[in-house]
Amino acid sequence: MPPLHLDPEQRFTCQQCGRCCRRGWDIALTAGEVKTYRQARAERYYREREDSPEGAETDPFDPLPGGYARIRKRADGACGFLSPENRCRIHEELGAERKPLTCRLFPFRFHPAEGAAVLTASFCCPTVVRNTGARLDAQPREIATLRKAWTHAFPERELEVELVKGRRLAADALATLRQVLREMLDRPGPRGRPDLQANVLRMARYVEDISRHRVMRLPPPRFAEYLELTGRYAAKSEQPLPARPASALGRLLSRGFLFAVVAAREQLEDPRPSGLRLDLRWRLARLLAHAHGAGPGLPALDLAAAGRVRFDANDPEIHGLAWNYLRAALQTLGTGRRPVLEELAVAVAFLNAAGVLAAQRAGRAGRSTVDADAFAEGLMEAVDLTHADSGGLLGRLLGTLSGGVEALYLFAGGEGKG
Ligand code: SF4
Ligand code: SF4
Incomplete structure (x- = not known):
């Protein structure tokens, strides 16, 4: 794997504020993740509205091209697996390692580049904006694990820079x-x-x-x-x-x-x-x-x-x-x-x-x-x-x-x- 270029002055440690679960972005799932969630009957933990009881009325996984899917949003635009206590119900019930890779990766993103991949951190996350928490270069093991999983699940071709x-x-x-x-x-x-x-x-x-x-x-x-x-x-x-x-x-x-x-x-x-x-x-x-x-x-x-x-x-x-x-x-x-x-x-x-x-x-x-x-x-x-x-x-x-x-x-x- 090519070396990873990361921003050594940037810090990030998740504060579990739930902002990224409420913004209405698409949470992409691999076919393997959807299969795991169906087998575990994860739809039991889905809410249609913030104040409704758990249990999906319709399938919470919208198919996407290429065998991927995305989590259907709640009526207020948030992810239907977010609990009123601001916790991820997939994480709570199936374990942190079963949380969607897209969510485990946030606020990071890997970009294949000429000779070296580049890691970016999203300024939609308050910890990144405030630059608080652990420095990125102090988290090599966690970042390497995410990179491997991401490259395997969402292969991207290197783009030419202009x-x-x-x-x-x-x-x-x-x-x-x-x-x-x-x-x-x-x-x-x-x-x-x-x-x-x-x-x-x-x-x-x-x-x-x-x-x-x-x-x-x-x-x-x-x-x-x-x-x-x-x-x-x-x-x-x-x-x-x-x-x-x-x-x-x-x-x-x-x-x-x-x-x-x-x-x-x-x-x-x-x-x-x-x-x-x-x-x-x-x-x-x-x-x-x-x-x-x-x-x-x-x-x-x-x-x-x-x-x-x-x-x-x-x-x-x-x-x-x-x-x-x-x-x-x-x-x-x-x-x-x-x-x-x-x-x-x-x-x-x-x-x-x-x-x-x-x-x-x-x-x-x-x-x-x-x-x-x-x-x-x-x-x-x-x-x-x-x-x-x-x-x-x-x-x-x-x-x-x-x-x-x-x-x-x-x-x-x-x-x-x-
Ligand atoms: S927005 Fe950032 S700090 Fe908040 S839960 Fe998401 S990753 Fe963690
Ligand atoms: S699956 Fe869990 S971590 Fe991902 S957006 Fe939904 S509630 Fe948040």
Whole structure:
């Protein structure tokens, strides 16, 4: 098996909060797991609603293509095997090792890559967001066991990494890109700690430079050399960078990105029988009509509440959460199943959306400022979208709606809150 690249600064220890069982994501099962559950008559432990007695009225396992299945969701979108005490009934009755592999793996995911697999940890998990618990590199045995089981049950082919569509990025050039972006992120600001807005501005300038047509046309070895030389120089340069506001189109797209996040969130909390794709289209259309004053909005979006609240990105706790999120995004760049520069833009666009969701949450609670708890919740709510429909309609839309490098300029200008 190729070596595993993991983020040694990331921590995770499950707090058994049950958040991942309530989000309405698909819990994929192998044919072997379904057989085991049927033999054990696990449907006895399924609930149709949170307050209903145990016992499934219809089959709790929906078949999927390829012999897989998924657990049918409860009426409120949560997994039907979650007890009112926040415990997994499969785990309680059949043992921890019989819990679905998808659940045992969360928040991790393995990505086959050139020469080495990469492990990512989902920022939909509060422990990952807060970066608390055991360091990932201190859990080699547990991670190796999960990797083996995952590779066996859900074999995935290695994907070619591209910088932009049609421009392949070799593994060593990707490693250089991760390093130089990380150097930029960590540049200390006037207060001694990284100035995230100034550092993301530096990244935006660098991304624009390496995306120029003339640079893109360089042969791969010259291109890799250019990435490294200009990247190291930009990371160390003491020359101040002039600010550049995001373009009008970038702002418009960022509003669309926020709408997509909100529509997907509502869909997860209030699933309709029409199916995810149609339902998302309906919700997005409703939000667009609302933005043009032609219809009611969605209960999940309250920009007026968000606008009343002060968001201080320099608050030490918020700064720590945002830095950790950006750090992890750079460390695992190349695993997003989209070109790397688009992946970076989408990651920053999620951070921008998180600021609005956090401000809305604080405003609705009658507070005048965003605190770290609201920001952590906002970040998880935004990133939830990656589990909702990453390969489908929204997954494709996100790259466009992020606005590319404009997402970085929005963040750098402190406009991420909306
Ligand atoms: S969300 Fe994270 S901490 Fe909570 S139960 Fe799931 S894996 Fe554990
Ligand atoms: S099967 Fe258990 S661990 Fe998995 S989502 Fe359902 S309740 Fe949670």
